Amino acid sequence: MTKIIVTGAAGFIGSHLVNILLQQGEEVIGIDEFNDYYDPLLKRKNLATFENSPNFTLVEGDIQFLDLSKLFQDVEIVYHQAAQAGVRNSWGQGFRAYTERNINTTQVLLESAKDAPNLRRLVFASSSSVYGDAETLPTDEEISPKPVSPYGITKLAAERLCGLYHKNFGVPFVSLRYFTVYGPRQRPDMAFHKFFKAVLQDEAIPVYGDGQQTRDFTFISDIVAANLAAGSLPEAVGEIFNVGGGSRVVLAEVLDTMAEIVGKPIKRNHIDKAMGDARHTAADVSKAQKILGYRPQVSLREGLQQEWEWVKSLYL
Template sequence: MATHIVTGVAGFIGSHLAETLLQQGEKVIGVDQFNDYYDTTLKRKNVLPLQQYKDFELIEADIQQLDWLTLLKEVETVFHQAAQAGVRASWGSGFRHYTERNINATQIILEAVKETPALKRLVFASTSSVYGNAETLPTSEIIPPQPVSPYGITKLAAERLCWLYHHNFGVPVTALRYFTVYGPRQRPDMAFHKFFKAAIFKNSIPIYGDGKQTRDFTFVSDAVAANLAAATCSQAVGEVFNIGGGSRVFLCDVLDKIDEIVGYKIIRDHQEQAMGDARHTGADTTKAKQLIGFNPQVSLDDGLAQEWEWIQGLY
């Protein structure tokens, strides 16, 4: 039985990843600060299924306050999912949370990992936000990043730190650039969660811009599969991979799908385009398919239906 650390274990992707590892008979040490970026009650619900496993240990703490050298003893993999998320909240006075939780926290883990030669892999959760308004769609990993939000800047800085530690100290790191992950346990500030919640309470939904922006949507179980592949494939060390679901669609078309699922037309409240939001995203996942065998399994229709089922149980 191998031992793995999952940071951000109470979060959306982190909780799913930890649960999958536990189901596979692995031991998981989960680290989470339970900060108030969104309702901590939801985070507690996310970890509840994990606490039923005897091989799960929860450490409730700030990453920057932990003794990582001790924590990493006998650990095989670190899945670093913890981050201060969200594009719109990264402007203004909240920016320091992004530098602390995305850059400083990552550097502290990297410092400890470089002193832990037995560690087999550090999988870093990056984001498509590093591309900004990419010059090419679908976007491959060779396209130069040009973030358009403070959030994207901090995630790119953390990613670049990973490469510094890899090249200078041999840290076995792999980075995954997620493209708009969705599904059960999705954060309440993310679009699909907000749309489905609005449907339940018969509220209008805010649409930033004209609705013609496109996104490449990735179901959470496919993101988890990418993490597991990146952790075990020797060719993944020192590489960055786009992780997209192959479902690049117009936002207005997604809203039509959601109308069909919930059974009525949700009122759209069109607002100005938000600063920091990329107009289009689309993942070229050729590299991930070739090197780590990434092959998304869940269609947008099926994934939306699963998230709707979960949302109804939540509210």
């Protein structure tokens, strides 16, 4: 049994990761502060799927103020998912939460990681937003990152901190740059969740810009698989990997697929393009394929169907 820490354990991605690790018989310490970026009740629901497992311990609090050196004592793997996500709120007043939860929190974690006696991996949840409007699509990890949002800046800063602690103190980090993750438990501020909810309430879907933006949507179970590989394969240490869904899709086409799934036309309300949103994202996943054995398994239609079932169970 491996002792593992998952930060952001009650969030969308962290909670799925905990589910799988417990299924695999590991011992998991989940850290989360249940902040109110979105309804903490949703996080409690995520947590309810594993909180009574005998191999699970919850540590509730802000990572910046926890006694991490004690927690890290015999931990072998840390999956660092906790962060302030979301591009749009990272402008203006909101920025402080991004510097604290993304940069400062990661720095504090790395300080403890450098002295942790048994640590063999720290997997950092990075983001495609570090690329901004990348000149080459699909984008590989070699391209120079040029974030177009304050959120992207903070994720890049945190990723670079991981690199510094690796170089100077040997912290065995791996960075995974996720491309738009979706599926059951998706955050309520994310597009598909908002879209399906609007359908249920018979409201028009808010579409930023002309709907011709493209995204590389990645299903949650593929993200979890990439994390497990990054947490175990020695060749991954010190490396950065794109984790995408394997194909680039025009948003307007996704809405057509959604309409087929929900069985009725979807009303669209076009609103101004959001500042900080990249026009196109597409992951070149050949490095993850080669080193992590990563291959996205879930098609967009199949993944959307699963998210639709979950959104219905949440709101109906």
